[in-house]
Amino acid sequence: MKYDSIILDIDGTLWNTTEIVAEAWNKAIEVSEYNVKTCTAEILKKEFGKPMDVIARDLWPSLTGSDQAKLLELCCKYEQEYLEKNENDITFPKVVNTIKELSSKIDFYIVSNCQCGYIELMMKKTGLTPYIKDFESFGATGKQKGDNIKLIIKRNNLKKPVYVGDTQGDCDACKASGVDFIFAEYGFGQVNSCTARISSFDQLSLIYR
Known part of the structure; x- marks a missing residue:
């Protein structure tokens, strides 16, 4: 081959960023206007690999498409910050x-x-x-x-x-x-x-x- x-x-x-991303996304959910369930690393392991819009639909089915997009944008903002600060391998x-x-x-x-x-x-x-x-x-x-x-x-x-x-x-x-x-x-x-x-x-x- x-x-x-x-x-x-x-x-x-x-x-494997799932622990860090779960923490970041849960912080984003906490400060957001949306009443949705938080996520765990195990949940994210099942979602990672899918397109971002599909992940948003899977995690927050009660939200409209536009609200899913807004929350996802906020989650990604926090994710970027948490990953930037991470010093662990x-x-x-x-x-x-x-x-x-x-x-x-x-x-x-x-x-x-x-x-x-x-x-x-x-x-x-x-x-x-x-x-x-x-x-x-x-x-x-x-x-x-x-x-x-x-x-x-x-x-x-x-x-x-x-x-x-x-x-x-x-x-x-x-x-x-x-x-x-x-x-x-x-x-x-x-x-x-x-x-x-x-x-x-x-x-x-x-x-x-």
């Missing part, structure tokens, strides 16, 4: 070193269903900015993950990319975009099919030779 590029998911693949084991080591042999990209600014924040906090060639998000394009994978492929003239993710949504996006899928089984979800699977991130070094 000789690939010319690796496209990465973030949450459940590179790091929340990356999965060997993620950063593996990307740095492999980047001399293969190019890395990121496609996530996150909001604008989240990928940039992750790269800054982990020191991975120099090692990621390009990235795309739902927040930037409003497109589904499969379409954003296609955008990255076209924009960078990729011939044989592979995507690494941890949910069925990632698997479906790979099928829609026609790329191979490596399942990070240490992450948040389960999948019904994959090209290969890894139990730790550094196993990418074995898959890509």
